[in-house]
Amino acid sequence: MKVKVFLHGYFAKFHPGPIEVNASTVAEAVALVTRQLPGFRPNAVRGRHRITVAGCEKIENLYRPAVGGEVHLIPQFAGGKSGGFLQILLGVALIAVGWFAGIGFLLQAGALIFLGGISQLLMPAPDAEDNEKKSRYLGAPKNTVEIGTRIPILYGEDLVGGHFLSFDTDAIVTG
The missing domain is CATH 3.10.20.30 (Beta-grasp domain)
Structure with missing residues (x-):
């Protein structure tokens, strides 16, 4: 069609x-x-x-x-949260008060808060779900990867952590 x-x-x-x-x-x-x-x-x-x-x-x-x-x-519009609008308004208000009162500190603080609000709007929102699987049974820093990931071969001497080729244990509690 x-x-x-x-x-x-x-x-x-x-x-x-x-x-x-x-x-x-x-x-x-x-x-x-x-x-x-x-x-x-x-x-x-x-x-x-x-x-x-x-x-x-x-x-x-x-x-x-x-x-x-x-x-x-x-x-598609890209951006983060709507919380940046409040920060922008607060920054503009501090800049205005600092300008009329002649206080340089308020001008600087207002400018920083304003720029922080703009950067918050431009940043993408983080995902609610954490895709990284973390194990409570593996301690100390080690190199662990998901199944199917290529394993690099090192030549010479290098200090690297261990690499678990197969470690998938699920404990099911029934009661």
Whole structure:
């Protein structure tokens, strides 16, 4: 089925006008467009482009046919938490009070709080889940890796920790 893909925001610079592709799902249309256009290649500084597909709030919607035969790609806003707004307002207030009162310390403190709020907005939010598996049974610093990771071979003399090739113990308590 023919699908028209519209690029919005700074993506519009990558190709003029809509792009027509033959795709059965929204995900297939997005993959076809992003792999063909050189503007979607990963950047060495920013990494990959973050894309929002209009009308696809859930992942399941990406694997359905395009509604009305149209897909709209919008750049996704990246940033951290909303807590930076309060910090920015506090910084601006301290700068204003310091300016009118003639207190240099308040100007400096306000500027630092303001810049901290801006940097907090620009930082990505940390993941809630810690993907690193930690064991309570292994003490002291040692080199441990997941199953399937390549094992380097060292030549000469080097001081490295141990490497567990197989250590997976689960204790199930039933009561």
